Each structure stands twice: as C-alpha cells, then as structure tokens.
Amino acid sequence: xxxxxxEVQDLKVEFDTYGGVIKAVRGVSFNAYKGTTLAIxxxxxxxxxxxxxxxxxxxxxxxxxxxxxxxxxxxNNILGLSHSEMNKVRGKEIGMIFQDxxxxxxxxxxxxxxxxxxxxxxxxxxxxxxxxKRAIDLLEKxxxxxxxxxxxxxxxxxxxxxxxxxxxxxAIACKPSILIADEPTTALDVTxxxxxxxxxxxxxxxxxxxxxxxxxxxxxxxxxxxxxNVMYAGRIIEFGPVDDIYYRSQHPYTIGLRAAMPSSEExxxxxxxxxxxxxxxxxxxxxGCGYFDRCPYAMKICESNEPEPFLVGKNHYSRxxxxxxxxxxxLTDFIKQxxxxxxxxEIMS
Amino acid sequence: MIxxxxxxxxxxxxxxxxxxxxxxxxNLSIQENEIVGLxxxxxxxxxxxxxxxxxxxxxxxxxxxxxxxxxxxxxSSSDFWKYSREIQMIFQDxxxxxxxRMTVKxxxxxGPLIHSLWKKNxxxxxxxxxxxxxxxxxxxxSRYPHEFSGGQRQRIGIARALALEPxxxxxxxxxxxxxxxxxxxxxxxxGELKESFGLTLLFIxxxxxxxxxxxxxxxxxxxxxxxxxxxxxxxxYSSLHPYTQSLxxxxxxxxxxxxxxxKFIILKGEIPSPVNLKPGCRFAGRCPKVMxxxxxxxxxxxxxxPSHFVSCHLH
Ligand SMILES: Nc1ncnc2c1ncn2[C@@H]1O[C@H](COP(=O)(O)OP(=O)(O)OP(=O)(O)O)[C@@H](O)[C@H]1O
Ligand SMILES: Nc1ncnc2c1ncn2[C@@H]1O[C@H](COP(=O)(O)OP(=O)(O)OP(=O)(O)O)[C@@H](O)[C@H]1O
Ligand code: SF4
Ligand code: SF4
Ligand SMILES: [Mg+2]
Ligand SMILES: [Mg+2]
Numbered sequence: 153x154x155x156x157x158x159e160v161q162d163l164k165v166e167f168d169t170y171g172g173v174i175k176a177v178r179g180v181s182f183n184a185y186k187g188t189t190l191a192i193x194x195x196x197x198x199x200x201x202x203x204x205x206x207x208x209x210x211x212x213x214x215x216x217x218x219x220x221x222x223x224x225x226x227x228n229n230i231l232g233l234s235h236s237e238m239n240k241v242r243g244k245e246i247g248m249i250f251q252d253x254x255x256x257x258x259x260x261x262x263x264x265x266x267x268x269x270x271x272x273x274x275x276x277x278x279x280x281x282x283x284x285k286r287a288i289d290l291l292e293k294x295x296x297x298x299x300x301x302x303x304x305x306x307x308x309x310x311x312x313x314x315x316x317x318x319x320x321x322x323a324i325a326c327k328p329s330i331l332i333a334d335e336p337t338t339a340l341d342v343t344x345x346x347x348x349x350x351x352x353x354x355x356x357x358x359x360x361x362x363x364x365x366x367x368x369x370x371x372x373x374x375x376x377x378x379x380x381n382v383m384y385a386g387r388i389i390e391f392g393p394v395d396d397i398y399y400r401s402q403h404p405y406t407i408g409l410r411a412a413m414p415s416s417e418e419x420x421x422x423x424x425x426x427x428x429x430x431x432x433x434x435x436x437x438x439x440g441c442g443y444f445d446r447c448p449y450a451m452k453i454c455e456s457n458e459p460e461p462f463l464v465g466k467n468h469y470s471r472x473x474x475x476x477x478x479x480x481x482x483l484t485d486f487i488k489q490x491x492x493x494x495x496x497x498e499i500m501s
Numbered sequence: 502m503i504x505x506x507x508x509x510x511x512x513x514x515x516x517x518x519x520x521x522x523x524x525x526x527x528n529l530s531i532q533e534n535e536i537v538g539l540x541x542x543x544x545x546x547x548x549x550x551x552x553x554x555x556x557x558x559x560x561x562x563x564x565x566x567x568x569x570x571x572x573x574x575x576x577s578s579s580d581f582w583k584y585s586r587e588i589q590m591i592f593q594d595x596x597x598x599x600x601x602r603m604t605v606k607x608x609x610x611x612g613p614l615i616h617s618l619w620k621k622n623x624x625x626x627x628x629x630x631x632x633x634x635x636x637x638x639x640x641x642x643s644r645y646p647h648e649f650s651g652g653q654r655q656r657i658g659i660a661r662a663l664a665l666e667p668x669x670x671x672x673x674x675x676x677x678x679x680x681x682x683x684x685x686x687x688x689x690x691x692g693e694l695k696e697s698f699g700l701t702l703l704f705i706x707x708x709x710x711x712x713x714x715x716x717x718x719x720x721x722x723x724x725x726x727x728x729x730x731x732x733x734x735x736x737x738y739s740s741l742h743p744y745t746q747s748l749x750x751x752x753x754x755x756x757x758x759x760x761x762x763x764k765f766i767i768l769k770g771e772i773p774s775p776v777n778l779k780p781g782c783r784f785a786g787r788c789p790k791v792m793x794x795x796x797x798x799x800x801x802x803x804x805x806x807p808s809h810f811v812s813c814h815l816h
Contacts, residue, residue, distance in 0.1 A: 167648070169644060170643055170644070171640055171643060174648075194680065195680050196650060196651075196652030196653060196656075196678070196679050196683050197649070197650040197653050200650075201650060251651045251678070252594075254594055254596060254597045255596060295772075297773075297775075298774050309513070309515065310544075311543060311548060312543075312548060312593045312594060312673075312674070313544060314543060317543075338677040338678060339543065339593065339674065339677065339707070340707060341541060341542050341543050341748065342707060342709060342748055342752050342753070343542065343747055343748055343751045343767075343768055344542060345707070345753075346751045346753075346765055346767065347768075350765070350767065368652075368678070368679060368680045368681060368684075369708070369753070370681065371753030371754050371755050371760070372753055373755075374753065374755050374756055374757040374759075374760045375753045375757075375760040375763070377757075395757055395758070398755065398756065398757050409680065409681060410681075412682040412684070412685040413681050413685075413755060414685075414710050414713075423689065424684075424685035424688055424689055424714070425685060426684075426685035426686035430636055430637075430638060433640075435640075
C-alpha cells in the first residue's frame, strides 16, 4: 500500500443552532494515500462537506466546533493549528475545491486577479506579467475558451460550470500534494467533466497527488476512485475498494442507494425507487444504528446498539448487525428474493 | 402550446461595442404537461435562456409567448408579480438564490403570501408540507440557508418554486447536488405533480441518464443555439448530431469495470468565440466528422424523422 499522507481519526463536529445542537459528524475516520483517489459518497446532509471542512480548519467557530478527533498530515497533527499556520497548509499542501463556487469566489474581483492572488500568496511570485500568464495557462487547462480575454471578467459574467472550473484552476495552481474536491464537476456537462477528470488524473500521476473526491455521481466514482467511503447520518457505514462497493456492497443503505438509480438498460422506464423515509434527526442522533428507521432488514438489536465495523471482505468493512456471525437474518436471503435490484450484487455467502 | 420561444437572442455587452452571443436564435415550443430536457456544453447558454424566458434578462431580439400571450421584452416589477404566479424558475446556484437573512419558512412562504394563496394561520402546515415533499423535516423551517448542506439548500429552492403550484417551471440543474436516492424522490415528485396539477417543465441538467429518464423530449444546445431536438429516447439512443454523440459517449457509467475499459472521445480543437462568430457550423473546429462545406455554410434546421430535428450537413 502507498504511503499515508492524511490520517483522520474519530472526527466529531457539532453546530449550535436556534433549535439545539446539531451533531453533524459523529466519529469519522479514514486514511488518504499518496497517488490514489478516495471517494466519499452518501446521503445529502450526512456530513461529507463538514468533515472535510473540519480537516481544512474551516469550521466557523461559533456556531460550530470540533469536539474530538485527530487530523495528521504526514504524521503531524494539524487540527487546532493557528490561523496563520493553517494558511500555510491550505493551498500549498492541501488544495480544496468547494461545493459552492459563489461563496468562495470574490464577486468584486476579476477572475484573473483572484488566481494571481493565490499564486502570489503561496508561491511568492509577483502580481506582474508572469503571474498573469500563469493565470491564463491555468484557465486554459480547465478549458475556458478565450482565456486571455476571460481573465478580465468578473465571476458573475461566467456560467455556473465556468465558475466551478475557475475554482478548480485556483485549487491546482500550487500543485498541492492533497486535493480535496467537494462535488467538483456537478455543474459541468459530461464532455468537459471527462476532460477535467482527465486533468486531475494527470496531476495525480505527475505529483503523486492524493485525491479526496466527494460526489453523488456514482459514474464519476466508478471512473476515478480506488477506495470508497459511504457515509450516513454523520458516520462512515461502509468502506472498501471500489469494486467491492459496486459489485459486492454489503450495507443496506449502500444497496438501497444503488437501487435508486435509473437503469441504463434501453427503454427502462420503471418508477425510480428512492429509499423510503428520511434520515434521522441530528439534534437527537440515534443511539443504535443510524439507518434503523428506514432499514428493511432492521432487527431488535439495531434500535439501541450501534454496530461496529465488521470485516466483510479484503479491506472491506460494513457497520451492520447483519454481518454478526450469529445473526439469524442474512443479507443473502433478501438478495435472492429481489433479483432485479441486486442483479449486480454477487454477495459472498 | 404553453411556451413558445421564437428566434430568441440574448447578447451581453462585454466591452463597448463588443457583444457575447449567449443565446443566438433559439426556437423551442413546449406543450402543456410536457417535460423537455435541455443539455449542452458548460457555458453554451442554458441558464441565460432560462433567465431570459422568466424575464430576469431583457430579450435582445425575438419573442417568448406563454399560452399565446407575448411576454414583455423587458419586465417591469408588476410584470414579475403578474407572471411569477404561473412561471417559476429553480436556480442553478441555490445559495446565491436564497436570501441569507430569511428563515426557510419565510423563503418558502414568500411567493404564496404575495399572491394571497395561503391563509396566515395555515402557513406552518403548508411550509411543512412542501419541505416534507422534498425530504426535509418540519423543524428545519426556523433555520437559515447557511445552516444547510448543499443538497438541502437545493431542495429549499425546489420547495419555494413548487409552493406556488405554478404551471411552468424552468429547472436549472435542480438535482445536481442530491444523492441518487433523493434525486429519485424529487423526480418522482415532479412526475406526480405533472399528473396532478398539469405541471410543465423545462429541465436543464447534465446527467444524461436522468434527462433521458424524466423528459419527453430532449434538446441539445451548443454555443448559443440548438443543434438537435427530438423524443428523448431517440436523441439518447440514436442521436444524429456529432456533438450529441460525443456527449452520450462521455456519460460515465456506475460500473468500475466498464469505466476501466472506456475509450474516451476527448473533443479536441478550439471552442469558437461567442463574441466573433464566423459563418459555418459552430461545431466545425472540433467535429470528428467535419467536411469542407461545414466551414463556410451554416447547416439548416431540418426534421429528419417525425419530430426529430437536427442542424448538421451530414443529414
Ligand atoms: N453552519 C451550520 N449550522 C448548522 N448546521 C449545519 C451547518 N453546516 C452544516 N450543518 C448541518 O450539518 C449536516 C451536514 O452537512 P454537510 O454540509 O456536511 O452535508 P453533506 O454531506 O455535504 O451534504 P450535501 O451532499 O447535501 O452537500 C447537515 O444536516 C447540515 O444541515
Ligand atoms: N451577466 C453576464 N454578463 C456577461 N456574460 C455572461 C453573463 N451571464 C452569462 N454570460 C456568458 O454567457 C455564456 C452562457 O452562459 P450560461 O450561464 O447561460 O451558460 P450555461 O449553459 O448555463 O453553462 P453551465 O452549464 O456552465 O451553467 C457564457 O459564455 C457566459 O460567460
Ligand atoms: S444494523 Fe440493523 S438497522 Fe442498521 S443497517 Fe444493519 S440491519 Fe439495518
Ligand atoms: S455540420 Fe459538419 S462540422 Fe457541423 S456537426 Fe455536422 S458534420 Fe460536424
Ligand atoms: Mg456537501
Ligand atoms: Mg448554467
């Protein structure tokens, strides 16, 4: 296995709100390795963005706070570093592409100026002609047409996908050794998306960059990731190599998620099957399994006891009581019954 | 016909005397109770088309009619009031579209209250109803937009538009920030509203499998103009335009084994400037099937099969 560059252990994040304390991230651990891609997928609102914001030291305090956890960059803890120390890590060591371009771009500054600012802060190159040339090169790299003219424009003059690409250009400007990309291609059509993903893979090869990719697009995950974290209600509920997650998924949530996709078979028009119910209230997170309310296989024990991660394959873990060796219910029983949904799921018995 | 877009143009003046042709002569008619998907390259003018249709941008030329009534070229504030009851837009960037100083309840109830659709004492229940339909719990009502995740914000935007029970919604990437299960929930909801109150949608999206799934017809746009339009099934499985073909070929599939063996068609060549457009096909610089005629002569919009249109010299 490649070298670990980022290690996250037992991360917990809360927010104070008018209605009470929201436990957004409830103990998340993962490793990111040199030269590989780790994908994070999961229900909308399950804590993906908050987790990586905590890694970057970007949780607004108050109302937020990190209540526990260790974040190690090449062995050194970076959680709780001072503002100025963290500023050195951000951009140069760890690059970040934010989910929401408009909140991270400055609306009052031209796109070119924003890129040259980043370059001058982290690489010390002046704000003159050389920086401007680098900015144009970067915009060309992310396929902005007529980059030389476009550097003079403001973010509002760009389309949604063009803004997203400006952020990508800024994040890769300093060739970071870790790139955290939070939904980097949601506003891109599939041909530009393919080019951007290609660019990220090239950077990964050149600098052995570690990529942490948050996305809802299971096609993009299939194309990019070597390992996948599946999150639900503030927790990682399944983790494994990409093939295991796609062909041998073990957690009922992951299985439900995959069943909700429209089938790619020609002419398929069956009604889409969302997972019934809604995620738990994070003001009062469940003491048992977070998926209990919605799980078709739930057992008595699941309500008040949270399962530990069970090893279900090589380097493949699932947090579910069904994997307990003495569980009376086995996932395989269900899988045989509903062959349409689980067709690709060659579960090991 | 609920919406008729005729020769619509929207140019932005980016320098004195220099115009960016964001929407350049688009014709598109949408029938009552129809869902039309709109796909195309990032920056090709989809959002601008949507914003021009709902009056957020003045029309440079051409016209838009709603139920045979020509909409104003430039909207006054009373025009917004008049038309927003029936024509709504869900914005691509949910965060900048939500007022940060308003609670979710105020955001969702704003439209219905302006149009006096809801009684004051029914507001809480109505807001809770629409939040619930998009998968958000009732107690989120008192929170502010910045306290939500990207996908939760997107759903607040959807609830706001639906609460007015409009006739026509321009949805600009309405489900891009949602996981596939919540996407399925929203798509089923839209399908249900189409049946129950005859909703019509112009559905802008990048996820081709979803567009094919939800829409009756699919329109493909390239650099300000439509290049293909037809029944979604046909456009997806037997596309005629080389740009559409490259789009479909780049659609990633949720199958790691297939993706490892995928042959990419990376489009090479210059994307022409939307400022100084040259005559000829706009895709000629990047088209794998380009011919001599393509560089000098504009292809015309032709009906190749019943209701399946394309503009390309190959056809
Ligand atoms: N500033 C905040 N104040 C209060 N609650 C917050 C705040 N930021 C996030 N949350 C809550 O924390 C939870 C996790 O949010 P997060 O943004 O990490 O979700 P996500 O997994 O990235 O979802 P999405 O896929 O929709 O982007 C959500 O339930 C959200 O409502
Ligand atoms: N307010 C504006 N001023 C100047 N140019 C603009 C403005 N809004 C959009 N444009 C330009 O018009 C073109 C079309 O933009 P639009 O936002 O409509 O694209 P889009 O198809 O929605 O792209 P995406 O899929 O990336 O969201 C782009 O070249 C963009 O830079
Ligand atoms: S632990 Fe129980 S409730 Fe949770 S996913 Fe497994 S079977 Fe379902
Ligand atoms: S007209 Fe010519 S250049 Fe344009 S899409 Fe058709 S073949 Fe390609
Ligand atoms: Mg997020
Ligand atoms: Mg757009």
